[in-house]
Each structure stands twice: as C-alpha cells, then as structure tokens.
Amino acid sequence: MEKLHITQSNKRNYYFIDLDNKVIQLVHPELVKSYTGKEDGIVLPYYLTKKTYLDKYSQFSGGNHSFRLRKTTPKDIENNILTTSQIIFEVTDKCNFQCKYCGYGELYGNYDERNTKDADTNNAKSFIDYYFKLCSKHNHINKNFSIGFYGGEPLLNINFIKDMIGYLEENYPINYKYSTTTNGLLLKRDIDYLIEKKFNLSISLDGDELSNSYRVDRNGLPTFHKIIENVNYIREAHPAFYENNVSFVAVLHNRNTMQHILTFFNETFSKTPRIGRLNDGGIHPDKKELFNGMYTNTSSFDFVNATTEDIMSKPFLMQNYLQFLQNNIFSAYKDYLALLNDYKNNEIYPTGTCLPLKRRMYVTVNGKILPCEKIGHNYCLGNVENGITYINFDDIAKKINEMYEQIYNRHCSDCKLVTNCSTCMFQSEFNCKYKEHGDDLFQSKMDLFELHPDLYNELMLNATLK
Numbered sequence: 001m002e003k004l005h006i007t008q009s010n011k012r013n014y015y016f017i018d019l020d021n022k023v024i025q026l027v028h029p030e031l032v033k034s035y036t037g038k039e040d041g042i043v044l045p046y047y048l049t050k051k052t053y054l055d056k057y058s059q060f061s062g063g064n065h066s067f068r069l070r071k072t073t074p075k076d077i078e079n080n081i082l083t084t085s086q087i088i089f090e091v092t093d094k095c096n097f098q099c100k101y102c103g104y105g106e107l108y109g110n111y112d113e114r115n116t117k118d119a120d121t122n123n124a125k126s127f128i129d130y131y132f133k134l135c136s137k138h139n140h141i142n143k144n145f146s147i148g149f150y151g152g153e154p155l156l157n158i159n160f161i162k163d164m165i166g167y168l169e170e171n172y173p174i175n176y177k178y179s180t181t182t183n184g185l186l187l188k189r190d191i192d193y194l195i196e197k198k199f200n201l202s203i204s205l206d207g208d209e210l211s212n213s214y215r216v217d218r219n220g221l222p223t224f225h226k227i228i229e230n231v232n233y234i235r236e237a238h239p240a241f242y243e244n245n246v247s248f249v250a251v252l253h254n255r256n257t258m259q260h261i262l263t264f265f266n267e268t269f270s271k272t273p274r275i276g277r278l279n280d281g282g283i284h285p286d287k288k289e290l291f292n293g294m295y296t297n298t299s300s301f302d303f304v305n306a307t308t309e310d311i312m313s314k315p316f317l318m319q320n321y322l323q324f325l326q327n328n329i330f331s332a333y334k335d336y337l338a339l340l341n342d343y344k345n346n347e348i349y350p351t352g353t354c355l356p357l358k359r360r361m362y363v364t365v366n367g368k369i370l371p372c373e374k375i376g377h378n379y380c381l382g383n384v385e386n387g388i389t390y391i392n393f394d395d396i397a398k399k400i401n402e403m404y405e406q407i408y409n410r411h412c413s414d415c416k417l418v419t420n421c422s423t424c425m426f427q428s429e430f431n432c433k434y435k436e437h438g439d440d441l442f443q444s445k446m447d448l449f450e451l452h453p454d455l456y457n458e459l460m461l462n463a464t465l466k
Contacts, residue, residue, distance in 0.1 A: 005416055006032055007442040011450050017442055019419050022330040024446075067418055069408050070347040072356070072400045074393035080358035081391070082140050086179075087131065088148035088373055089164065090364045092118045092157040097183050097223060100214040100294070101253060101278050103374070104152075107291050110282025110376030110429075117365045118157045123384040125167055127363055130389035132172050146177035146200075150362070150373050155186040158193070165197060181249065183215070184227040191234055201246050203231065205273070207264045211256035214294070231269065248273035253294045258301050262314075274316050281427040282376045303448055308455045312463070320422065321455070322463045324445050327419050329460075349404065350412040352422040356381060356400050375426035403430070411435055416442075 005017040014032045016025045030047040093104070093114045104111050135142060147168065149161050161180070168176060179200040187194075187203075194201060205227055206212045212224045235242045250261045250273045258275060265273050283291050301317055312318055349355070354371065362370040369382035369391065381399070382391040407425045412418055416438030423434060434441070449456045 004035070005438070005442060006036065007439060007446060009443060009446045009450055011447075013446070013450065015442070015446055017328060019328070019416075022328055024328055067413075068347050069404060070349050072349075072397045072404070074397045076355075077357065077393040077396045077400075078134070080355055081131070081361065082135060082138060083142060084357055084359070084361050085144060086146045086148050086360040087127070088150050088360055088362045089119055089124055089160075090151065090362070090373070091149050091154040091160050092116075092152040093365050094118070094156050095151060095153045095183075096156060096185055096218060097153065098216060098218050098220070100216070101251065101291075103279055107284060107287045108279070108282045109284045110378060112364065112366050112368070112377045114152075119160050119363075119365045120367070121160060121163050122387045123367050124160070124164055124363065126387045126389050127369075127384050128164075128168065128172070130391070141174070143174075145174070146179055148360070149178075149180040151181075152365075153183055153185070154180050155182055155190050158186075158190050162193065183223070184230050185217075185223065187230040188233055191238065195238060195241050195245075199245060202274075203227070203246065203248050204250075205231075205248050206250045206253070207256045207261045211250075211261065211264070213255060214251075214253060228268075235269070247271065250275050252277050262301075272314055276316075279374065279427060281429050303451060306452075308452050308458055311452065311455060312458055318459070318463060321445065321448065322459045323422075324420060325456070325459055348419060350408040350418070350421070351425045351428075353425045356396065371426065372424075375424070376429075379426050406430055407432075 005019070007015050007017060009015070014027050014029055016023070016027050016035075018025075028047065030044050031050060034043045034047045034051040094116045095102075095104075099105065101107060104114055147164070149164075154161065165176075165178065177200065178197050179202065180194075181202040181204060184203045184205070187201075204215070206215060209222070209224045212227075213222065215223050217223050231246075234246060248265060248269070248271055250256075250265075252258060252261070252275055261273060261275055265271050278291070278295050280291070280295065301311075301314075303311070311321075354360075356371045357369075360372060362373045363384060364370065364377060366377075367384040368377055368380040369384065369389075370377065370379060371381060381396045382389070384390070403425060407430045410430065411432040412421070415421070415432075415435045417434055420438075420441065421434065423432060
C-alpha cells in the first residue's frame with residue numbers, strides 16, 4: 001500500500017490519498033482500521049466487506065509502487081526551447097548594492113567569478129538569431145513570449161537593454177513583453193524608457209527599514225529611504241504605470257516575518273509582494289553558520305484568520321495548494337494538453353524541477369545558457385561564445401536524464417511525495433529535505449481545505465497555475 005496514504009487532519013477526519021489514481025477520499029475510521037490493522041484489531045464486519053469491495057472494484061490501488069522515471073528526449077529539449085516562456089539576459093554582473101544574502105555574495109560558491117563585466121551584445125544577438133532561426137525551421141510563432149533583463153543591477157547597463165530591444169523589434173517584430181528585476185536605485189533616471197516599452201518592473205524590497213537592513217549599498221550604508229523615495233516618485237508621477245506594471249519581491253529572513261511583510265506593503269504601497277526564502281543551495285561550507293542565522297525565520301502565513309479572498313489574492317500562497325489539487329484530483333488538469341495524456345501511465349519527472357529550458361532560458365554575461373537565473377552556474381546546458389550559439393539537444397537530454405536518474409534513485413523512488421514534490425534538483429543540489437515529511441504535507445493541505453472549504457471550490461473553478 002505504498003501509494004495509498006492515510007492522513008488525519010487536525011479535526012480528526014481521515015483521508016485516503018491514492019497517488020496512483022489521483023483520488024482523495026474522506027473515509028470512516030473503521031475503514032481505516034480495516035486497512036491498517038491498527039487500534040484494537042477489531043473491525044466491524046461491514047467495513048471488512050467494504051474493504052474487500054473497494055479493493056476489487058474501486059479506484060484505490062493499494063498496489064506496489066509502480067512509478068517509472070520518464071526519459072527526456074532530444075526532441076523534448078528542442079520543443080522546450082521552441083515554446084519557452086521567457087529568455088532572460090544577465091545584463092551585467094556589476095551591482096551598486098552589496099546585499100548580505102546576495103546569491104552572488106559571500107554566502108555562496110556556485111556562481112562564476114564576478115568581474116564587473118557587462119553582457120556582450122554580439123553574443124546576445126547571436127542567441128536571439130539562433131532562437132528565431134529554430135522557430136522559422138519549424139514554422140513556429142511563440143505568442144506567449146517575454147524578454148527579461150537581470151543582474152547584477154540591470155539598469156547599470158541600460159544601453160545593453162536598449163540595444164537588444166531595438167534589435168528585437170527591428171529584426172523580429174512580434175508583441176514582446178519586457179521585464180526586469182531591479183533594486184530601484186536608478187529608477188528615476190530610466191523610468192521614462194521603461195514606461196515607453198511597457199516594462200513589467202519588479203522591485204526588490206524586504207519590507208520596512210529593519211526588514212530591509214540586509215540590503216545595503218557598496219559602502220555598507222542603508223538603502224531603504226532611497227528606494228522608498230524612488231517608488232513614491234513613480235507612484236505620484238506615473239500612477240497608471242505604477243498600478244499596472246510595478247510589483248515587488250521580498251526575501252524572508254530573520255529580520256522580518258511573512259505577515260509583517262504583507263502588512264507593510266499593503267499599508268505603504270497597496271500592493272502584495274511575491275515572497276521567497278533565501279536560496280539554500282550552493283552555500284560555502286564555512287558560511288553555513290552565517291546562513292543559518294539569516295534563515296532562522298520560518299514564520300508562515302496566518303491561514304486561520306485569513307479569508308479565502310485573501311489567500312486567492314496571493315499567488316505565492318495559492319499556487320502551492322492549486323498544484324496539490326491538480327496533482328491529486330482525477331478531474332483536475334493543469335491545461336488542455338494534460339487531457340490527452342494517460343494519467344495512469346505512471347511515468348514521471350522526479351522532483352518539482354521545471355522542464356529544462358521550457359519555462360525560461362537564461363544567458364549569463366559569460367555566455368552560459370542555464371535553465372534559470374536562480375541556479376548554480378555549474379549547471380550549464382549550452383554556450384554563446386564569439387558570436388556563435390552552441391546548443392546540443394542530444395547532450396542536454398543525456399545530461400538531464402543522468403541528473404533525474406541520480407536524484408530519483410537516491411531519494412524519489414520510494415518517496416510519498418513523488419508526485420507532489422516542489423524541490424528543484426538544481427537548487428537542492430540533489431539533496432532532499434522533505435522526504436520524511438510526506439504525512440505532514442498531506443495533513444497540512446487537508447487542514448487548510450477543512451478550514452476554508454470555499455477555497456477548494458475557488459481553486460478548482462477559477463484558479464490557474466502561473
């Protein structure tokens with residue numbers, strides 16, 4: 001019964017969760033006894049009969065663990081690139097901040113050396129040419145496509161951004177969506193251009209002055225008031241752009257809490273930020289104690305006193321629960337394409353790792369092509385050098401399959417969370433922190449739906465995965 005999990009909520013209700021058949025079922029305690037043989041060992045005859053019937057005719061499998069590792073083919077990689085959602089360029093590795101927890105700072109050792117280097121425009125254009133040549137070869141037009149600019153602080157190299165946008169619009173004119181993540185220090189200087197190109201602007205800010213105190217400039221001085229001034233300038237001078245195109249991203253650490261962050265942004269900016277934790281992959285061995293000191297805060301959102309509307313308005317909260325339902329409810333699908341797949345074929349990609357190069361492609365200032373800007377530079381899947389783009393579908397598929405096989409054999413093959421894992425194998429560096437907490441995950445999800453029964457209905461009817 002490795003795939004038929006039994007969990008009990010805080011309200012002492014029992015659920016069968018069958019991963020094989022995507023079923024979550026509220027069940028009577030007597031039926032639980034008939035499956036587990038626990039308690040006093042005495043089960044009412046009706047429930048013994050019911051168990052026999054369910055085993056023979058119902059959707060509950062209770063069988064052997066039969067999930068198989070899905071293989072990635074070179075064609076999968078090519079299709080992922082063709083339909084990617086976003087291409088992101090690392091504009092520069094320079095930054096006018098020196099945040100204490102920066103992913104390119106002293107805590108981490110999984111990135112290329114930072115040499116105050118700007119992106120090479122010829123390499124970037126080569127990559128764009130490669131992408132559109134591939135699209136032309138397959139007569140494909142990617143209508144849901146965006147271009148992102150990352151750093152360092154990307155606005156330090158605004159000329160690269162302008163050059164690339166000019167090149168795209170002149171040579172491959174489609175309806176692009178542009179985005180950038182910025183620390184906000186140079187916003188006043190560049191805001192007119194960002195508005196002209198309808199950028200989606202994500203500003204990094206961790207909350208109030210104390211919450212933001214890890215975000216210091218190159219001299220170690222606070223940056224909070226400068227950023228607040230710039231944000232208020234945009235809000236007052238360009239209210240429509242502020243309302244529709246400006247968002248915030250905050251990092252949770254030991255100087256703030258999730259509720260504190262949400263309250264600050266709601267009261268100060270009438271916005272709800274995206275909130276993430278510190279990246280726990282690639283940490284220098286001699287910096288683990290320092291990292292752990294920053295990472296100590298694990299305060300969660302106050303679901304007990306929240307309304308369904310409040311939860312639904314916060315994608316970073318809602319998406320996790322929506323994904324759980326789509327993974328475990330027979331009638332729930334992520335998209336129309338999923339309807340065509342055999343949900344019982346039991347072939348899976350392990351972990352919650354994004355399909356390589358499908359969600360985004362990230363090109364570093366050194367010309368490395370990565371699946372994401374949040375992972376170590378050692379997971380390179382291609383290169384752009386001297387104006388030439390090198391991507392080998394066969395090599396990437398082989399490399400990804402070896403990675404999947406490594407983490408599947410080590411952690412996933414006998415894990416209760418095999419279809420509910422949110423771990424990125426790149427960020428986790430093939431380690432697992434959640435395998436022993438499967439029961440806790442199932443219980444926490446059912447606790448929330450019992451607490452907010454209307455949330456289940458909203459998620460099933462009106463929510464979509466981002």
